[in-house]
Amino acid sequence: MEGIFAIWQRDLTKFFRDRARLIGSFSMPILFLLIFGGGMSGSMESMMAGNMPEGAEGFNYVEFVFPGIVAMTLLMTSIFSAMSVIEDKDFGYMKEILVSPISRVSIAIGKMLGAATIATIQGVILFLLIPFLGLSYNLMALIQVIPFMFLLGCALSGLGLLFASLISSTQGFQLTVQILVMPMIFLSGALFPVSNMPAWMDIIVKINPVTYGVDVMKKIMIDVENMPVAVLDAMGLNLSVFGQEVTMFAEVIFIAGFAALLVLFATFSFQRANA
């Protein structure tokens, strides 16, 4: 336990000391919020309105896209924070960790929790923008979504750890991750509804773990219960796999399982590592 906590705390300390990283990591989501939230909302809403039956005018694109952009921030920050493993190898510190008696599972969990915490902090900071975007979310919903953001952060940083164990250079890591992260965001329903996709793309949407993360976040943050079905449809908030509508509970279990599986992978890679 002590080892997990030590590794976690080290990554956090380093995050807060690195001002450039702290500021830089907010620029991307803010840019996306400006472009998607401000720029595209008008055209998206009128596009959606065309698909909607009469009387369903409740579609607010910014309200739809905001949880998506928070999820995107989680994804990027989690995965890039996992890059600390490669940095630690490059700077030799990984040796200090690996020759110590800490169990390999603890190293993997510590690294995962560290990246997930950093990601969650960044996501929560984005909440500060809510008033400026003219949005109003239920405060309880915002508080409820934080633990889930952390869980999602764990799963995604586990994914980052997997990449980090396969790729040995930071440049290679950044390149690979960028190629992978973009489709993961676009095909997750974070930025636009993914309800009417071509069949092959629909498969990617359904195997993309980010899809379920985004879906849960939207369901918690947006008041789905008091929304007309047509609007839900238009927002793509009625995700179904094999004709079965997915429940939020199932999605949470899926993401938790995904995180656990990736921790096992990471543990295995630390076991093999000869620094």
Add this chain to the structure above:
Amino acid sequence: MSSPIISVKDLTKKYKQTEAVKAINFEVEEGEIFGFLGPNGAGKSTTINMICTMLKPTSGSITINGYDAKKEKDKVRASIGIIFQENTLDEKLTANENLMLHCRFYNVPKDKRQERIHEVLEIVDLVDERQQRVETFSGGMKRRLEIARGLLHYPKVLFLDEPTVGLDPQTRSHLWEYILKLKEKEGITMFLTTHYLDEAEISDRVAIMDQGDIIAIDSPTALKDQLGGDMIELSTEDNDQALREIEEKVNGAEVSVKGDTIHLKVQSSDAFISSFIKTLEIPITRLNIRKPTLNDVFLSFTGRKIGDAKE
């Protein structure tokens, strides 16, 4: 004698093409400084990595502090401290933070941490710099901090892999002072590798490794004695005449000529030299007497100097 702190039996490491370590055997006694020498590529690092549980041996066994390095990795890891060749400090953190992390990795009891950190910082004279970030440290300070860190969990054996590589001569000699101080104060067993053979002289015993084999293992003095005495190198105004004189009048010396220098190998130069100088009528232009060094030992065992070995 108590059982050895490190015991290596038939340790072998094979890679696809080559056998990096060929069934080596050795033991290290508690409290000694054990020097592990050899040219680059001799298999030293491979051996150390296997002893430190970082590399899986192909076959053979390693016992450290009574624990099996294959089966009880965690216990072995807790029993040893390692100073790597390269820097493994977190430079973005302060000295204190680096040490504190180490305490937590090694489960040093909470109430003892501050006390121990202070203790090890005192040994390496870094108490005043403890709140500074490591990136502001000089090369020598970083090395010292690493040594301090390696001591925090009171390891039974401290591995020092080329601890002075890349440091200037002054810092190097300082560092050795710290290391010797440590040995006297704490009685820790030290396992040391170095390229600088003069530095290995402080070892109680040295093992010389070459091409995956241990070719000699003994105290530096005994190894040098095996070479048989001291070396005298001299030049005279007329070497041929001098050689004739030596042949007529001098006993108990092995004579050889290299270039314009005559080499004499004698049992003890102290007794030999005073009478020798009186005997020789030809004026001596240059005279050099030296005791054999580990370099000579290395040369005679491997047929080359340590620096000549192929990288």
